Amino acid sequence: MDFEKKIKTTLISNNFLIYVSTEEEERLEYILKQIINQLFKARIYSWNFIDGYTDNPNYISQCRQNPLEALNMITKNNDKKTKVFFLKDFHVFLKDISISRKLKNLYQYLKKSNQYVILSGTEIHLPTELKEYITYFQMPLPNKKEILIEINRFLYKIDTNQLKYKEAICMAYTGFSINKIRKSLFKLILNNISQNQIIEKILQEKEEITQKTEGLKFYSSYNNKLELGGLQNLKNWLKIRNLAFTKKAYSYGITRPKGILLVGIQGTGKSLSAKIIANEWNIPLFRLNVSKIFAGILGESENRIEKIISICEKSSPCILWIDEIDKIFSEYNNTNDSGTKQRVTNIFLTWLSEKKQGVFIVATANTINQLPVEILRKGRFDEIFFVDLPNFKERLKIFQIHLKMFRPLTWNKYNIYYLSKISKGFSGAEIEQSIIDAMYTGFYENREFTTIDLKNAIYKIIPLSKIERNKILNLRKWGYSGKIKIA
Template sequence: MARPFREALSQLLKARFPILYIESYEEHRVVAEVTAVARDAALVRTPRGVWTWSATEGLIQPDGTARKGTSSPADALSAAMRTDEPGVFIFKDLHAAYGGGDRPRDPEVVRRLRDLAAAFKSGMAARTLVLVSPVLQLPVELEKDVTIVDFPLPTEVEIRAVLEGMIAANSTSGRIRIAVDEVGREKLAKAALGLTLQEAENAFARAMVNDGVLDLDDIALVHEEKRQIVRKAGLLEFVDVEVGLNDIGGLENLKRWLRKRDGSWLAEAAEYGLPAPRGVLITGVPGCGKSLTAKAVAAAWGLPLLRLDIGRVFAGLVGSSEQNLRNAIRTAEASAPCLLWVDEIEKGFAGGGSAGDSGTSSRVFGTFLTWMQEKTEPVFVVATANNIENLPPELLRKGRFDEIFFVDLPTRAERESIWAVHINKRLTRPAVAGELAVGGGLLMELSELSHGYSGAEIEQAVVAGLFDAFSERRALRKDDLTRAVVNMVPLSVTQAERISAVRAWAEMRAVAATAAEDWDPAGGMSAASPSIRPRDLPPGHGGGRKIEF
């Protein structure tokens, strides 16, 4: 258990705060920690007995015996008030008596809690009531009498102890093979951060029985447990990723930058004095791989990818938007280390707020900025934007993101890679591939023909060519692909002015995602496509400072 909780609890007990409220599902951990503090003379000066109450067991005295006639909460509170010796009284799930939803309110319990608060303050013996509940729910009458105490989720040390205990208990049986070294065990423990001890133990047990081997592949099973947390919270989406960095054609500068930060949340990175990276903002031409990169880096780093939908934050009751964002941030931090993907961030935070919403957007934006600046948990933020000119400058300054990358239209070398990725991904059956030779000559010809096309447009050209082949139930031919390219009008034509404006913005404000070795040396355009005039196309490598990583 982290020391801050024990220190905070000891101060509250010594100061004789009458009623404390701890929100947690882990009753056993709460009872164990409160008991450890209450009985430690070094922390509270006068050791105190610990009483526990639940609706099923009644009031259990420090010696383990149950006090008769205390099954109801009102009677148990009365018994606690009549106790003259120093003690800590832990009541479980008393929130059920406060009413709310379909539950009736018990006014006697609320009144006795107020009487108890006054009695514990004025009494000679040091007594404190600790309310433990999985939800934070208080009647308005008690808001001034109750102090809320944060109870953290298990630390990496505690989760690692559970993992080591399970390994020791199962490695000698011969049925489970342990195939993780010291770093692998650290990764498994970090992957389970944000889970309760019971959830972590369940995840490790499932990993062991899945195939009889505990290895790094089982991190995915641990992430499945985190998926449950995210789904229950409702504000974030747990995104399945099936692509890696190698599935992205080009963008080598960006990919090198990301690969260098793989594992930077581990202890070996801390030995170098490195902090966990904050995040990256990826802007540029639509359809050139920004969102795909967010998914690929999650797969490459072996971390869960959580998607924040700004629209969900602003949905709901008036005044709930700020709380929605705080809940989303809390969920992300509970799942750390992880990636938080904010897609098209300019649509949620453009201008930092609107004057027509009573300042709600500004407050939500301010909360997000403060968290980005001060966050300590390893939550790597991947934000993507198509129209970055609308973003407020305070979001773009250093300290929010580690770097801003500009993704331009792919160069000739990048287009070859993109064509290869999409053709090879779909031509997995010989009957479909036919005699089409996917080699350097074909890729070079297609790359020249698709000058000025985005990665998404190249993918759609492959799909369109396959539809032509499918309609005649034959193998794909080169002319299917070339016809699809010629018949398509790319974004670089329909949105030429907008792309030029975005490039002008990024020229000195962002780093080029394309590697230097992939830049077109001449910058000229090819006239290979008869449906597109060269003067309609902007240069293919104009945006972003040319910095190598």
């Protein structure tokens, strides 16, 4: 159900006190005026703390800087045609005992007079004592239809008739408020940005906006240079679900995938997989940094994780990448934090199970030991994959990928068959490091690096498979136990 229908249904269902959480006050007021006119053929009377009531001729500018009097004025109103009062920024006053008591009293009056009070604010939660009286919901960010209206309004001079191109712009603007979309489009026009650069510029703006949110980072999915060697089973699983977030999949009745957990040895491409998936599926990628979520102020950590969840849901379809999720649970265990870590974990785990929006989780872990049992059970993730060290064929591919990146024209002059043979037990990251070390040698001696330089670099590196031999043997034993899939 879209927001307009939800408001209409709420009003005609005799919900007389309504609270709407949003940061888009202007857009909310516009929508409310349209709905109130349709339902009651009446105007909506608005109040704000500085100006008081602004559009009621009977008591214009009254109740300035007095929220309690603003509520009292509703009961004093003699105009029987008045149906709806819209009180802005009212979340600030809800914890005041006099306001709280007045709203409870006012509820009975509104029922008798068949009038409505709509409160707006940015707080997500209502005080416990008011939950019985006030109907609460969040106003979602603009949907595709609203974004398209703005695109057509601003970019009429640019040839945006191609449906596929409009879809791409809509996807880029997902998660923006109407005001931010308008400012962005105005800036694009002012700077005479070409059609080919529009999406890139929008994604840059999205990255800047996301940086203001503690614990969340945005990555652009427009990077065609990314390539992953090996992990064929994982690639096949993802390929089948490539169109899972499209209208066609929805019409077919497909359930949107929840996410995957990648467990395995460090440097084997688990983190890179998140970027590859975003690139292949062409949807936004967010990275969760849990260490930045925890704050010293009581309740702030919970607010941050809820805000991050809200941003991801509003930007759906998208991917949320949680790197080294095993460290999250080990790092904050047994800390004297008054239960903050546990509450944050519970909020996140509950969301993982219950989320319905198109947010695909890609979580990575280097070990399974630190993860709680509840995160491994079915329902949190669609699948758990074990990512092993690359075999001979996969090492061939990894050498080819990295050498093509560093030497796109002469990569085939290196004996990658021999190099793959002598690098048994190396991870993809260690293979890349051996190439970098060989390049340093060639550069120092003022010549091109050779296969011999690569061989020497490989022999000098002690891979993690030797340093942490027992740990990796136990991890591989678990990985091939048949309990999970091999990536």
